[in-house]
Amino acid sequence: MITLENLAVLVKEERVETIVVAFTDHYGRLLGKRVDADYFMDSVVHDGTHGCNYLLTSDMEMNPVPGYTYANWELGYGDFHMVPDLSTLRLADWLDKTAMVLCDLVDEKKHTLDAVAPRSILKKQLEVLKQDDLSCFAASELEYYLLEDNYRQAFEKNYQGLKPAGYYLEDYHIMQGTRNEGYTAKVRRHLKKSGVPVETSKGEWGLGQHELNVRYAEVLPMADNHIVYKQCLKEVADAMGISVTFMAKFATDQAGSSSHIHMSLWKEGKNAFIGDQEFGPVKGSDIFRWFLGGWIKYVPDVMPFYAPTINSYKRFVDGSWAPTRLAWSYDNRTAGFRVVGNGPSLRIECRIPGADCNPYLAFAASLASGLAGIREQVEPPAIFEGDIYAAAHLPRVPYTLAEAIPLFENSPFAKEAFGEEVVEHYAHFFKKEQQDYNQSVTDWETKRYFERI
Template sequence: MTNKEIIEAVKEHPGNKVKFAIIDIDGVLRGKYIHKDKFFDNLDHGYGFCDVVYGWDSADKLYNKSSITGWERGFPDGIAKIDLESFRPIPWDNDVPFFLADYSAGDKMEAVCPRSLLKKIVTKAEGMGYFPQYALEFEWFNFHKSEANNQSALKPQPQPIFDGMFGYSLVRIAQGSNYFNDIFDLCEAFDIKLEGLHTETGPGVFEAAIQKDAILKAADKAALFKTAIKEIAHPYDITPSFMAKWNQNLPGCSGHMHQSLLDENGKNVFYDQKAKPHMSPLMESFLAGQMEALPYLMPFFAPTVNSYKRLVEGAWAPTTLTWGFDNRTTALRILNDRPETTRIEHRVAGADVNPYLAMAAGLASGLYGIENNLRLDTPAFEGDAYSNGRLKSLPDNLHDANIAMKRSKLAKEILGEDFISHFAVTRDHEWNEYVSSVSDWELKRYFEII
């Protein structure tokens, strides 16, 4: 749709309101309803939106230190600009018109806005003649709502909607057919077309692969998907969880990121029919850039304390700095059997990832490899990457990962010093919240016996 057609669609909608949202650092949508009159009156100039959305964490707790906002600045409004191209009606909410927004160019908040960061890197890629095409696939657990809220160590654990380890189960799909069908159909009506939806191995866990698209649209769809699932699940009294690891005895939840580059004619530049094994020199450079940068960009792919509990041996998640052809034990998995599907699957990212930050880091590090004509200094890994003790390990906790990012000249070069500075503050806050808390493990271990 053209912008004119989108504006007409909003005018013709029988309702009197519009919903729009900004993406915060943790990938959470922060939004509101506005009257259609306000929508049209401020479309060119933007809408006031309190800058606290980049001054607090996912639980609305203010950061102790902030590089961009705080009490000393009075938490003023920034100016949010609605992106008309993000328009989609919400099919489970009376088709109310919905939009995504960014802080305006020149607004101080633009420097730390994840969507704005991705747009800048996309502009750079297109200036180099490359058009990134990305997609995310998500795994998530589904729980009975009344029991999912029992978070105390002295109460029962959340109860998944299904029992048993039933990956790719047609029986479980049939047993939850209304919910499954709503996910598939309502997401498509919300402009989030799914390639596939199935049960994963684990009680009540699903996996959805979102159809690939131009990178900004792919990030939009991935971010909106997580919120859509939570809203679609509500009438079924189901609580979905995208946390990376909710139970130490079960596999975690991935957010695998699929990456390719097209030229101006739509040709996949990662594929080379003449090369062995069909991997172009440009793809090699892109991959080499990601390999070099990955140890310093881990918070972009594993942003929470919980993320690193998923990244353990034998749990379908990578632990080493490795790449390989169709190898699910490596960090970066190459799929290149034909031009249309040749891509790099980034397997470090979990379901708790902020899609804009993961895609920004993946693209920026790949472009760095192309700009510097990097070549891979390690061969494709074959076999079990968990069992080789000589391989370089990835950071195994948020604290160490954040220190590596803060000290990295490469991270600041490719993603901007302002963004890295602010993002590091938010990850320090996340770690400090963790170490100062009293865990369920501590309660169970020490509550009575000690």
């Protein structure tokens, strides 16, 4: 990370000429502007800049979607104010002479954080957390597939017959990592020099699948790092003539890609999950127990924030390393919630979110659920030991976006946690995603029915 004073020196020495001023849309895509560095120092750093508010109502194809009260043709699609958060200022080391800053979106009329912006939704939960003198540390473990085709080639092939970077399953194999080290070492270096501290990289279970882990941080900087991570990996791949995908389920016969969320609450510099109470092999506090209880209880209410696309739900297959049941266990990868660590490292891992999640929304959902659990003193179910995939009696995660949307839209908890405006806005967003899918003819249908029906 760099300070404004550092940036001023870099700009004066012409080592930085461009500033990427950006925010995420609902899909988690980084949007914004490239700003001349001198203009940034003279104007944008003090006054921000503007963007069209249709960007928080568009679909994947950037079409303005009707039916939103937030922004529409009748209101003329005005502007929101993009206010740089200078704590996110960093060199974008993978780009030439470029720095990057992430922005909060501010409502021009109300002069408050834009309620439906993903980063605003997470910041609202941090305000709730602060009322109890708590802080939250988190990490998100992202998985992705590395492919030898570049993005343009993949597009022109209709994403069929793509060549993965591996040709047999090499989970944890050092040799697989060696073969792809030309890419992976490059992104590790770029991330580290761009203020995203890297821990490890490794091959994963799928064909050409990898995981690169970054160090945990307070929850808002962690969400920011997650966004920078994805942007870096995609842009470096693009520059190298290859591609990566963060689809939750890239191929029917391959493992899905997750974004496991690790989370713990801290108070007065100490992990508030630590305690002497026995929970099977786990020792923890009331805060730990109730946070876990709430996090599990409210998964159905906030599922679209963990699994936002049609594809997200293709990942929830028994025996596939993805969770299918709402249960917790200690160090058990068949569980939706896996408790790991001990003492200061004691934390809860939620294995439900996929690599396609928007981290601001996924972290906000996790925090809101856990904090409600503390307020309501929600007891978690008994610890489960054994193969949770085989435990058909346990409640399951919603298996489709169509199933998850009404649970979210009609949830009193979601409306209280995020506000009715946010729930209405995102329910409309997810419904449009579902509608687009319902009206599309898929390759699966053509292959199945073209000749044989």
